[in-house]
Amino acid sequence: MQPMLEIDRLTKRFGAFVAVDHVSLSVAKGEVLGFLGPNGAGKSTTMKMASGFLTPDGGTARICGFDIQDAPIEAKTRLGYLPEGAPGYGDMTAVAFLAFCAEARGLSGYERDRRVALAAARLQLEAVLEQPIDTLSKGFKRRVGLAQAILHDPPVLIMDEPTDGLDPNQKFEVRRLIRDMRADKAIVISTHILEEVDAVCDRAVIIAGGKVVADGTPAELAARSRYHHAAILTIFESPAAASASAALAALPGVAVVEPYDARKGVIGFTVLARPGAEVLDTVAELARKSDWEVEELRAERGHLDEVFRSITLGAGRS
Numbered sequence: 001m002q003p004m005l006e007i008d009r010l011t012k013r014f015g016a017f018v019a020v021d022h023v024s025l026s027v028a029k030g031e032v033l034g035f036l037g038p039n040g041a042g043k044s045t046t047m048k049m050a051s052g053f054l055t056p057d058g059g060t061a062r063i064c065g066f067d068i069q070d071a072p073i074e075a076k077t078r079l080g081y082l083p084e085g086a087p088g089y090g091d092m093t094a095v096a097f098l099a100f101c102a103e104a105r106g107l108s109g110y111e112r113d114r115r116v117a118l119a120a121a122r123l124q125l126e127a128v129l130e131q132p133i134d135t136l137s138k139g140f141k142r143r144v145g146l147a148q149a150i151l152h153d154p155p156v157l158i159m160d161e162p163t164d165g166l167d168p169n170q171k172f173e174v175r176r177l178i179r180d181m182r183a184d185k186a187i188v189i190s191t192h193i194l195e196e197v198d199a200v201c202d203r204a205v206i207i208a209g210g211k212v213v214a215d216g217t218p219a220e221l222a223a224r225s226r227y228h229h230a231a232i233l234t235i236f237e238s239p240a241a242a243s244a245s246a247a248l249a250a251l252p253g254v255a256v257v258e259p260y261d262a263r264k265g266v267i268g269f270t271v272l273a274r275p276g277a278e279v280l281d282t283v284a285e286l287a288r289k290s291d292w293e294v295e296e297l298r299a300e301r302g303h304l305d306e307v308f309r310s311i312t313l314g315a316g317r318s
Contacts, residue, residue: 002065003028004186005156009059010049012042019045021210022059027186029155032178034201034218035190038312042210043190044084044160050188051081051158063156077105080154082162086145090134094125094144097133101148119151122177138165146174150181157187163196175200194304208312218304224311225302231271231283232300234262236293241267247286253277266295 003026012020020042027033037043048054050061052068052075061068066075088097098119102112120126123143128136133144142165149157162178163171178187178200191197197204197218204221206214214221222228233248235241248271249257255274262268273279280299287294 004064005050005158005188006062007046007050007059008061010046010056010061011058012045012049012054013057018210020049020056023207023210023212024059025205025212025215027156027188029186030183031203032182032187032189032201034197034204035188035207036192036194036197036204036308037207041207041312043207046207047081047158047160047188047190048083051079051083052076053081053083078155080149080152080157080159082145082149082157082159084160086142088133088141088144088148091132093130093132094136094140095120095129097144098147098151102151105152107152115151115153119147122150123147124173139167139170142166143170143174146177155185157181157185159188160190161192162189163191163193171196194308197304206308206311214307214311219301221307222302222304224307225304226272227270227300227306228302229273229278229280230300231273231280232268232296232298233271233283233287234266234268234295234297235287236295237265237267238293240291241293244290244292245269247290248283251279251282251286253279253282262295270300 005027007023007025009022009024010020011022023042023046035043045054049056050068052072063075064078066078068075092100095116098116099112102115107115120129123146125140125143125147128140133141136144146162149159163174166174175196178189181187201218203217205212235244244267245257245259248254248269253274254271256272258270258272260268260270271279271283284297287297
């Protein structure tokens with residue numbers, strides 16, 4: 001099956017500075033891709049080129065098979081794009097702005113009004129539809145931007161920081177909306193929020209120094225963490241627990257034991273596994289035999305933030 005979005009060796013230079021360096025990726029129908037990277041990595045520039053808002057110096061993007069440069073109308077008809085900052089016309093009301101965007105998409109009359117009402121309902125904008133955009137909070141402005149991106153029901157969505165400025169409840173609703181839309185769309189979201197990758201993304205691409213440096217599922221990326229398959233153990237202080245750190249370190253498959261003070265009267269240990277080993281069962285058996293009073297014992301899947309730092313800090317511009 002042909003991907004619904006194909007980014008093929010996109011390159012952008014600003015003078016001698018290479019902002020995006022031969023970036024390639026593809027997104028299939030039903031897939032949500034998280035596009036990650038530190039500030040200045042080239043994320044927004046890549047998304048602007050992929051959506052036709054910035055002309056690349058090399059490479060191209062195809063939306064549902066249509067080249068964004070050779071067939072821009074056909075490509076953009078099938079695209080919903082939320083840019084960084086979600087710019088709008090501040091003196092227009094939210095409903096007037098959405099109607100204007102719908103008309104620019106070729107919608108009119110009943111169908112225009114139906115699509116505007118549906119998008120407003122999905123983003124919970126009904127209470128502010130008659131307010132000028134300049135009077136809205138940052139969160140509502142962002143939701144108006146999201147509404148214009150989805151109102152024509154495009155098969156491809158590219159969204160730059162879709163939950164920026166939203167409160168936790170609003171973030172939850174937007175993430176639920178993304179999950180609800182994913183079945184028949186290809187969706188790309190740029191985000192700094194790593195928990196968002198776990199919450200909604202099937203795959204994540206990390207970019208640093210203008211280049212793709214990692215591509216995998218959240219679970220595959222988490223498996224690159226030194227905390228992957230670690231055991232997290234907390235036990236209550238007691239004479240039997242006094243030698244717990246040394247006993248844990250002596251277990252087969254254990255690489256490092258990192259003690260920490262959980263709180264008064266409770267001792268915590270992060271038991272890191274050697275590559276390819278799993279230590280949860282052996283830690284549980286040791287705790288049972290040692291008569292430790294266990295408060296918690298669980299496996300750690302890995303820390304995406306640690307993986308992100310190790311990948312991006314090791315891939316700086318040369």
